[in-house]
Amino acid sequence: MSTIETGLPQASGIGKVIDGLFTFAPDWVQMAVLALVVVGFVAVWSVKIKRKIEYRRAVRSGRPIHAAAQYGQGRGADYLGSYAPRDGDRA
Known part of the structure; x- marks a missing residue:
């Protein structure tokens, strides 16, 4: 009986490779x-x-x-601080 007949989704290629590696690996x-x-x-x-x-x-x-360290705020470009453009500086 194949997985198509049972209605279960088939594993991806990576999933099959990982499953194959674990099948041959020892229990430990x-x-x-x-x-x-x-x-x-x-x-x-x-x-x-x-x-x-x-926090x-x-x-x-x-x-x-510190504004960059506030909980839930993104990182990097999400915080521009004093480098953020002012309303009239937009290109």
Whole structure:
């Protein structure tokens, strides 16, 4: 029975390659890779939570917050600060 007959979506080419690599890898390699992925997600999540808490503490204490460091604001070109064009300077 093929996946078309069961109504399940077929995997992409990359998905098939990854599945093939994991099929031949020993169990300890599979578990190590899975653990690294989970640790990576937890690390990213914890850094986001830490920054959010620091931002809220700064707001509550009345400390000035640098505009580029405000929570939820984009990076790079999203913050132009004093370099932003004034209304009459637009080309």
